[in-house]
Amino acid sequence: MDFALADEHLMIQEVAREFAQKKLAPRAAEFDETGQLDRELIHEMGRLGLLGIIVPEEYGGSGMDHLSYVIAMEELAAGCSSHTSVVGLHNSLFGYPLLSFGTEEQKQKYLPPICSGEKLAAYSLSEAGSGTDAASLNCTAVDKGDHFLVNGTKLWVTDGDIADYILLFVRTDKDAGAKGITALLVDVPTKGYSAAKSEKKMGFKASPTNELSFNNVLVPKDNVLGEIDAGFKVAMETLNSGRISVAAQALGIARAAFEIAIKYVQERRQFGKPLAAFQLTQAKIADMQTKLHAARLMIHHAAWKKDRGEGIIEEASMAKLFASEAATAITHMATQLLGGYGYTPEYHVERLYRDARVTEIFEGTSEIQRLVIAREALKRYAI
Numbered sequence: 326m327d328f329a330l331a332d333e334h335l336m337i338q339e340v341a342r343e344f345a346q347k348k349l350a351p352r353a354a355e356f357d358e359t360g361q362l363d364r365e366l367i368h369e370m371g372r373l374g375l376l377g378i379i380v381p382e383e384y385g386g387s388g389m390d391h392l393s394y395v396i397a398m399e400e401l402a403a404g405c406s407s408h409t410s411v412v413g414l415h416n417s418l419f420g421y422p423l424l425s426f427g428t429e430e431q432k433q434k435y436l437p438p439i440c441s442g443e444k445l446a447a448y449s450l451s452e453a454g455s456g457t458d459a460a461s462l463n464c465t466a467v468d469k470g471d472h473f474l475v476n477g478t479k480l481w482v483t484d485g486d487i488a489d490y491i492l493l494f495v496r497t498d499k500d501a502g503a504k505g506i507t508a509l510l511v512d513v514p515t516k517g518y519s520a521a522k523s524e525k526k527m528g529f530k531a532s533p534t535n536e537l538s539f540n541n542v543l544v545p546k547d548n549v550l551g552e553i554d555a556g557f558k559v560a561m562e563t564l565n566s567g568r569i570s571v572a573a574q575a576l577g578i579a580r581a582a583f584e585i586a587i588k589y590v591q592e593r594r595q596f597g598k599p600l601a602a603f604q605l606t607q608a609k610i611a612d613m614q615t616k617l618h619a620a621r622l623m624i625h626h627a628a629w630k631k632d633r634g635e636g637i638i639e640e641a642s643m644a645k646l647f648a649s650e651a652a653t654a655i656t657h658m659a660t661q662l663l664g665g666y667g668y669t670p671e672y673h674v675e676r677l678y679r680d681a682r683v684t685e686i687f688e689g690t691s692e693i694q695r696l697v698i699a700r701e702a703l704k705r706y707a708i
């Protein structure tokens with residue numbers, strides 16, 4: 326689809342596609358096997374401007390729009406979803422809230438090194454007892470005048486053990502629910518801090534997911550992002566905006582599986598014909614292609630609206646819901662179309678199937694997207 330794309334969109338698509346197909350896709354199975362990200366490739370993504378696509382040039386970014394960003398995310402995820410998560414983190418989960426809520430000093434300090442890839446960033450909201458119900462988080466920060474003292478444990482932190490900076494959400498008022506949460510920019514501390522080994526996961530294996538422990542960690546007050554006790558708004562606005570990015574990631578994973586399957590069914594012969602000659606195969610191809618197309622249109626539309634400064638709560642949730650469920654369905658169909666080989670690593674669709682699944686879970690589960698969409702629709706059609 327290119328009817329709505331300008332030259333700059335086609336250019337970043339080309340840059341991201343070439344990098345993904347030359348540097349990520351050929352090694353994606355190795356990354357899955359070893360469970361390791363390649364730091365040199367992260368630096369290269371920085372040099373290509375991919376780690377700060379939506380960050381203005383004055384802060385070391387590429388100064389491009391959200392449409393450019395989702396186009397790049399699709400391409401990168403078609404290569405390796407774990408490395409693509411670093412791009413999502415730096416743009417959506419760390420860069421975007423800094424741009425929206427940060428002071429000039431904070432932007433100048435934190436944005437250039439995350440755009441270049443010199444430093445890595447993480448976003449830490451979830452805890453053992455607080456996932457979907459993020460407002461119930463417990464990790465505490467006690468006001469000590471010019472600094473906070475942080476104590477508690479966070480869970481599920483992507484890139485937690487390799488991050489240099491963490492956008493950390495803490496409780497600053499124990500009786501105020503969502504209104505007692507503060508966002509802190511934490512330079513990974515040397516004292517009182519530890520990151521546990523990565524969780525063992527079904528997919529996204531090269532992307533570390535860690536538990537982080539804070540024991541009397543001192544964070545200066547200057548590191549509050551936004552206002553004290555107003556961090557829940559930072560968390561939610563960040564996630565709302567990040568949904569189009571996860572949707573694009575899901576789309577890229579799904580497209581990679583589709584491209585493998587559509588070649589395979591034309592080569593593999595049974596009953597004297599290529600599998601592609603059977604109408605049941607064609608039905609799957611049609612369903613996969615339709616889902617890909619619909620997901621891309623929804624994602625591009627939401628990104629386009631965001632670039633016009635319009636609210637996209639409903640569009641972003643619909644794009645994430647649809648694209649992530651489409652990715653699960655498409656990778657499932659691709660596995661089926663490859664028969665026995667679909668179940669082995671040889672043709673990569675089993676990895677893509679595993680990688681697709683989490684896009685329905687992180688940054689708001691499918692259930693939560695449905696609740697958001699229904700809430701917005703009911704508001705609009707209220708009688």
Ligand SMILES: Cc1cc2nc3c(=O)[nH]c(=O)nc-3n(C[C@H](O)[C@H](O)[C@H](O)COP(=O)(O)OP(=O)(O)OC[C@H]3O[C@@H](n4cnc5c(N)ncnc54)[C@H](O)[C@@H]3O)c2cc1C
Nearest residue numbers: 448449450451456457481482483534686687688689690692
């Ligand atoms: C690989 C991976 C990476 C992650 N990275 C990060 C990260 O970098 N930073 C971070 O902060 N978190 C991260 N997460 C955490 C992720 O955002 C949470 O797992 C997710 O929000 C769901 O929370 P939970 O796991 O506690 O599930 P729960 O909230 O316990 O939900 C369990 C099930 O109940 C459903 N449910 C919950 N409430 C309702 C309701 N009101 N109505 C209907 N159904 C409901 C959910 O949809 C889900 O199906 C990551 C998770 C994974 C798996």
